[in-house]
Amino acid sequence: MVDAATIVDALEGAGYRLTAPRRALAGLIASRGGHFTAENLLGESRRRRLGVTRATVFRSLDVLADLGIVERLDLPSGEHAFVACEPVHHHHIVCSSCGRSTEVEDSGLEAVAARIARDTGYRIDTHRLELFGLCPTCRSAA
Amino acid sequence: MVDAATIVDALEGAGYRLTAPRRALAGLIASRGGHFTAENLLGESRRRRLGVTRATVFRSLDVLADLGIVERLDLPSGEHAFVACEPVHHHHIVCSSCGRSTEVEDSGLEAVAARIARDTGYRIDTHRLELFGLCPTCRSAA
DNA sequence: GAGTTATTGCGACTGAGTCTCGATAGCTGC
DNA sequence: GCAGCTATCGAGACTCAGTCGCAATAACTC
Numbered sequence: 001m002v003d004a005a006t007i008v009d010a011l012e013g014a015g016y017r018l019t020a021p022r023r024a025l026a027g028l029i030a031s032r033g034g035h036f037t038a039e040n041l042l043g044e045s046r047r048r049r050l051g052v053t054r055a056t057v058f059r060s061l062d063v064l065a066d067l068g069i070v071e072r073l074d075l076p077s078g079e080h081a082f083v084a085c086e087p088v089h090h091h092h093i094v095c096s097s098c099g100r101s102t103e104v105e106d107s108g109l110e111a112v113a114a115r116i117a118r119d120t121g122y123r124i125d126t127h128r129l130e131l132f133g134l135c136p137t138c139r140s141a142a
Numbered sequence: 143m144v145d146a147a148t149i150v151d152a153l154e155g156a157g158y159r160l161t162a163p164r165r166a167l168a169g170l171i172a173s174r175g176g177h178f179t180a181e182n183l184l185g186e187s188r189r190r191r192l193g194v195t196r197a198t199v200f201r202s203l204d205v206l207a208d209l210g211i212v213e214r215l216d217l218p219s220g221e222h223a224f225v226a227c228e229p230v231h232h233h234h235i236v237c238s239s240c241g242r243s244t245e246v247e248d249s250g251l252e253a254v255a256a257r258i259a260r261d262t263g264y265r266i267d268t269h270r271l272e273l274f275g276l277c278p279t280c281r282s283a284a
Numbered sequence: 285g286a287g288t289t290a291t292t293g294c295g296a297c298t299g300a301g302t303c304t305c306g307a308t309a310g311c312t313g314c
Numbered sequence: 315g316c317a318g319c320t321a322t323c324g325a326g327a328c329t330c331a332g333t334c335g336c337a338a339t340a341a342c343t344c
Contacts, residue, residue, distance in 0.1 A: 016290085016291095017289095017290060017291065017340085017341050017342070018341075018342095019290090019291065019292075019340075019341070020292095020340090021291085021292070021293095022291090037331095038331075038332080039330090039331075051293090052292095052293095053292075053293055053294075054293095054294095054331090054332080054333095055292080055293070055294080055295095055332090055333075055334085056291085056292060056293075058331090058332060058333075059291080059292085059333095072220070074216040076268065076270075078214070078222060078301095079331095080220060080331085080332095093258065093262060093264050093266070095264070096267065102262055102264070104258050104261075104262065108253070108254040108257060109251070109254050111250070112250040112251050112254060113273065115250060116235065116246050116273065117275070119246075120235060120244055120246065120277075120278075121277070121278035121281075122235050122237070122244070122273070122275045122276060122277055122278065122281075123275045123276045123281055124235070124273050124274070124275040125238065125274055125275040125276070126218065126273075126274045126275070127271065127272065127273045127274070128218075128270075128271070128272045128273075128274075129269065129270070129271045130269065130270045131255065131258065131264070131266050131268075131269045131270075132266070132267055132268045132269070132270075133259075133264045133265045133266040133267040133268070134264060134265045134267070135262075135263070135264055136262075136263035136264065139263075139264075139265055158321085158322095159309085159310050159311070159320095159321060159322065160310075160311095161309075161310070161321090161322060161323075162309090162323095163322085163323070163324095164322090179300095180300075180301080181299085181300075193324085194323095194324095195323075195324055195325075195326095196300090196301080196302095196324095196325095197301090197302075197303085197323080197324075197325085197326095198322085198323060198324075200300090200301060200302075201302095201322080201323085220332095221300095222300085222301095
């Protein structure tokens, strides 16, 4: 979905230094199909002996989230997770069985938000739509 | 929005014991206009010397969330919060200035979700829409 | 190649949420 | 009203995610 080079390029383009831990994390993130937690990355980095520490994982995820390369996600379990994605406004649908996630454009939702704004009198600044269910693969497996 | 008696009745109806801490929390929750965190309730309970401890606050919120009297909410800051609400499917719009929250029915969103399901092939089990912005009062104050 | 400084690792720390366990107090049945 | 059963509570230790401060390191720049 997003490859390591894209992540590295984005970091470089934004003026961040290309360090070994950042390259390593870019690789880990790219190798993940779906969502992942900070703990996942940390565990994986330990397993592969990449020598990336806890603080660095969190700091890097912060940077990547700022750049929009990665997006924060709240799982129904209450965990905080991330997904790699293109930096345009969109939402995610997450498979509750395999964890895979797919980007969804929000056409249609804008209209719903606008109607809600009109009905309630609120000025809506941001919205977040998270969908959870079974992906096609897991559906046919079931 | 939701009064203490409603919360107490719901607990009783579901076969839970009506204890002093639960009554106290029902009162605190009812007195809150918008969303609140477990920490808010804990602080308020200490201030009013209600003698409700941390573990009890969390346990009670779990119960109330199971009953659908209270709903979990993830604030953009990453904090976990709750809102008291009617136990029917709906969403919340939260004022980022005063914290007030309003329930929003999801007519229109169902159609969006159905379209997304069709486009992606996912079977959508749950969805969560969270809207953040300025409520009418805060808008006119600004 | 030297200098500047962003970034890292380390390790201590914080704060939310959980768990255990003995004590307490609601409810039920009499 | 009282006794007994047991759900619930309080206390406090514990866990785990995430943060912070600081000295050491290593990317870039010139």
